[in-house]
Amino acid sequence: MKQIALMGLMAVVLAVGFCRCGGGADTRSDGGPGSDTGGSGTEDTGNTGGDEHQPDGGTGDVGLPDGGHDAGHDAGQDGGSRDGGLDAATTGAPLSTLTCELSERPGPIPQPPQAYVTDFGQPVRLPASLNDACPNDAVEVSPDGKRIYYSYSINKLDLLVEEKRAAQGTEVRFQDLHEDGTWGPPRLFDLRKDDPDALPGETRVSNDGRWVIWHALSAKDYGYVRGLPAGQTFDLDLFEASVENDVPGPGTHIGPEVNSEYLEGEHWATDDGRTIYFTSNRPGGFGDISTTDIWVVTRDAAGRWGTPTVLPEPVNSSRNELQPALSPDGVWFYFVSDRSGPAGIWRIRTDPGGTFTGAPEIVIGPYSGEPSFATDGRLFFVHVEIDFTVSPADVYDADIYYVDPR
Ligand SMILES: [Ca+2]
Numbered sequence: 001m002k003q004i005a006l007m008g009l010m011a012v013v014l015a016v017g018f019c020r021c022g023g024g025a026d027t028r029s030d031g032g033p034g035s036d037t038g039g040s041g042t043e044d045t046g047n048t049g050g051d052e053h054q055p056d057g058g059t060g061d062v063g064l065p066d067g068g069h070d071a072g073h074d075a076g077q078d079g080g081s082r083d084g085g086l087d088a089a090t091t092g093a094p095l096s097t098l099t100c101e102l103s104e105r106p107g108p109i110p111q112p113p114q115a116y117v118t119d120f121g122q123p124v125r126l127p128a129s130l131n132d133a134c135p136n137d138a139v140e141v142s143p144d145g146k147r148i149y150y151s152y153s154i155n156k157l158d159l160l161v162e163e164k165r166a167a168q169g170t171e172v173r174f175q176d177l178h179e180d181g182t183w184g185p186p187r188l189f190d191l192r193k194d195d196p197d198a199l200p201g202e203t204r205v206s207n208d209g210r211w212v213i214w215h216a217l218s219a220k221d222y223g224y225v226r227g228l229p230a231g232q233t234f235d236l237d238l239f240e241a242s243v244e245n246d247v248p249g250p251g252t253h254i255g256p257e258v259n260s261e262y263l264e265g266e267h268w269a270t271d272d273g274r275t276i277y278f279t280s281n282r283p284g285g286f287g288d289i290s291t292t293d294i295w296v297v298t299r300d301a302a303g304r305w306g307t308p309t310v311l312p313e314p315v316n317s318s319r320n321e322l323q324p325a326l327s328p329d330g331v332w333f334y335f336v337s338d339r340s341g342p343a344g345i346w347r348i349r350t351d352p353g354g355t356f357t358g359a360p361e362i363v364i365g366p367y368s369g370e371p372s373f374a375t376d377g378r379l380f381f382v383h384v385e386i387d388f389t390v391s392p393a394d395v396y397d398a399d400i401y402y403v404d405p406r
């Protein structure tokens with residue numbers, strides 16, 4: 001069983017391989033080495049690989065950071081010294097205590113992300129105060145674009161698992177954008193309240209910040225799974241909790257109507273929390289259980305779940321589809337697929353009735369996923385960095401980017 005969608009895009013890339021379709025590492029021609037991203041502004045951090053330059057207005061109205069104040073990679077330490085930040089005054093969440101064990105790779109980023117459609121500018125990498133040398137993965141942005149939730153690990157996840165310290169070395173956290181344009185320190189978004197050895201992954205936080213739905217590799221037995229499917233070595237399920245003052249309560253397993261012995265992973269939910277689009281390898285989709293599809297399930301006002309249904313082709317295919325998200329205007333259904341090469345972010349037209357129209361198109365790639373929208377139309381996502389100069393290729397980092405709508 002390939003370990004699809006374990007924690008975030010990095011795990012997905014590890015699972016599905018390192019196809020270099022669509023351009024090799026030698027296509028990179030610009031600057032933007034990974035270690036300089038805290039230097040002198042977003043303009044020089046993300047104009048990666050395209051002919052087009054970052055559109056004007058990309059930073060002015062929303063106060064995105066210049067990142068120049070503390071370009072170190074120990075964002076938690078630097079950020080923690082800035083007393084009086086907005087986040088300190090408004091959140092009850094504790095500061096993160098995790099420290100990255102990795103160093104930034106020198107040189108340019110291999111195969112940086114590009115926007116392939118004309119209604120987005122080219123990708124901008126968030127500054128080093130938020131993106132450090134360790135995996136910053138599974139991004140979720142608040143509607144106002146001023147908070148970034150993400151999954152974090154102090155080393156490569158496969159190494160942490162191998163060394164049996166995955167629960168100690170990973171967390172879901174968030175950082176808030178200060179009025180001066182800098183990002184506050186990482187704060188723990190504790191999704192292990194009554195499941196301390198769980199590995200929580202991607203979140204969907206409600207627009208008002210009062211609830212969260214997430215997927216996790218739980219360490220608990222919920223009683224209905226009698227053995228894993230052949231070839232599958234772990235299970236993932238969906239959980240939810242209420243959130244008060246940025247502190248999640250204990251998680252609730254959303255139940256066997258939705259969860260199963262197969263993987264229920266990365267997801268997106270409507271803001272009433274009643275419809276969840278989720279990633280699963282369960283039978284009944286396209287392809288076998290070594291690949292994933294996107295499914296949808298809805299609960300009624302009393303909380304009773306209906307039967308999950310698989311989204312049709314051409315949203316799904318016999319390859320991997322995962323990590324769904326709806327655009328703020330409801331016009332586009334976004335998802336990640338490796339149907340044409342390395343994992344990338346795709347979209348297809350949709351409508352409030354949930355039908356899909358036309359052919360999907362790839363929006364951002366390669367090695368890109370985890371789409372999440374701010375209300376202003378900025379699309380945040382994760383790009384995975386892979387060193388192709390060594391054999392086997394080394395998946396060594398994940399960072400958070402955004403593209404501006406034009
Ligand atoms: Ca990183």
Ligand SMILES: [Ca+2]
Nearest residue numbers: 236260262264
């Ligand atoms: Ca499951």
Ligand SMILES: [Ca+2]
Nearest residue numbers: 292317319321
């Ligand atoms: Ca599929």
